[in-house]
Amino acid sequence: MTGTLSEEDLETHFERTIARDQRIEPRDWVPEGYRKTMVRQIAQHAHSEIIGMQPEGAWITRAPSLRRKAILLAKVQDEAGHGLYLYSAAETLGADRADLTQKLIDGKQKYSSIFNYPTLSFADVGVIGWLVDGAAICNQVPLCRSSFGPYARAMIRICKEESFHQRQGYELLMTMMRGTPAQREMVQDAVNRWWWPSLMMFGPPDHDSPNTERSMAWKIKRHTNDELRQRFVDMSVPQAEALGVTLPDPDLKWNADRGHYDFGEIDWSELKRVISGDGPCNAERVERRRKAHEDGAWVREAAAAYAAKRRESA
Numbered sequence: 001m002t003g004t005l006s007e008e009d010l011e012t013h014f015e016r017t018i019a020r021d022q023r024i025e026p027r028d029w030v031p032e033g034y035r036k037t038m039v040r041q042i043a044q045h046a047h048s049e050i051i052g053m054q055p056e057g058a059w060i061t062r063a064p065s066l067r068r069k070a071i072l073l074a075k076v077q078d079e080a081g082h083g084l085y086l087y088s089a090a091e092t093l094g095a096d097r098a099d100l101t102q103k104l105i106d107g108k109q110k111y112s113s114i115f116n117y118p119t120l121s122f123a124d125v126g127v128i129g130w131l132v133d134g135a136a137i138c139n140q141v142p143l144c145r146s147s148f149g150p151y152a153r154a155m156i157r158i159c160k161e162e163s164f165h166q167r168q169g170y171e172l173l174m175t176m177m178r179g180t181p182a183q184r185e186m187v188q189d190a191v192n193r194w195w196w197p198s199l200m201m202f203g204p205p206d207h208d209s210p211n212t213e214r215s216m217a218w219k220i221k222r223h224t225n226d227e228l229r230q231r232f233v234d235m236s237v238p239q240a241e242a243l244g245v246t247l248p249d250p251d252l253k254w255n256a257d258r259g260h261y262d263f264g265e266i267d268w269s270e271l272k273r274v275i276s277g278d279g280p281c282n283a284e285r286v287e288r289r290r291k292a293h294e295d296g297a298w299v300r301e302a303a304a305a306y307a308a309k310r311r312e313s314a
């Protein structure tokens with residue numbers, strides 16, 4: 001309860017803030033459903049950034065040159081930073097970071113299904129930058145206008161870094177495509193494996209996306225999954241042509257009436273399988289995260305002891 005305002009007044013104030021396109025800030029009253037949806041979305045996003053360090057992190061020691069290693073290190077470190085901004089944003093809603101991490105490790109909170117696929121060659125680093133970070137940008141640019149202030153502001157900085165991620169990936173692929181036939185084959189093979197999972201990053205189709213309507217009404221989300229997916233396809237086709245790779249979809253063709261590319265049916269059963277824990281690398285990713293968390297326990301204890309000591313002497 002804030003001052004003498006009734007719950008109804010608070011609700012009206014909240015609805016008006018949303019209607020005026022103003023931001024909801026941490027100290028504002030929000031309906032419980034809004035808070036829960038926001039915490040779930042931000043946590044899932046934060047977990048994706050942290051788990052997303054693994055598939056590419058696996059190639060840091062095997063990068064083909066010092067330059068590629070430096071770029072990849074910087075990129076993977078950026079993802080750690082994204083996770084930290086986002087956990088901080090979730091904390092402004094009263095969530096506890098340790099609790100969120102525990103939920104991830106216990107499989108009670110999800111992360112993006114895309115990170116459950118393996119990285120089989122160095123071309124995957126390029127394709128992840130181009131397609132996975134590219135899809136993330138499509139998703140996240142509209143989130144810079146999300147109604148929750150701390151999330152929207154975190155997204156502005158994250159999007160700037162994501163655009164570097166996408167460009168480093170594309171530049172790497174351009175270099176490989178100018179290389180030997182074997183290198184070009186590696187790129188095509190990576191594109192074949194990542195194209196469809198990248199389309200799945202936008203989530204289930206609109207008719208099967210129960211949270212979309214609510215999130216749109218609260219202006220947490222600004223576009224539907226299918227709208228964003230279409231935008232991504234339209235953006236990627238000319239980029240694939242410039243690169244000289246084929247996107248693995250025989251139904252992909254320009255539709256002049258719609259002013260968009262048509263594309264083939266997505267295998268939604270695969271998405272469901274991977275989300276429910278049965279992707280190629282789910283167990284490995286979570287196990288690795290659990291081990292990193294346990295190995296880091298002494299750091300957290302030392303930091304907490306140091307903070308307590310400082311409080312005492314203050």
Ligand SMILES: [Fe+2]
Nearest residue numbers: 049078079082
């Ligand atoms: Fe990121």
Ligand SMILES: [Fe+2]
Nearest residue numbers: 079133162165
């Ligand atoms: Fe990224």
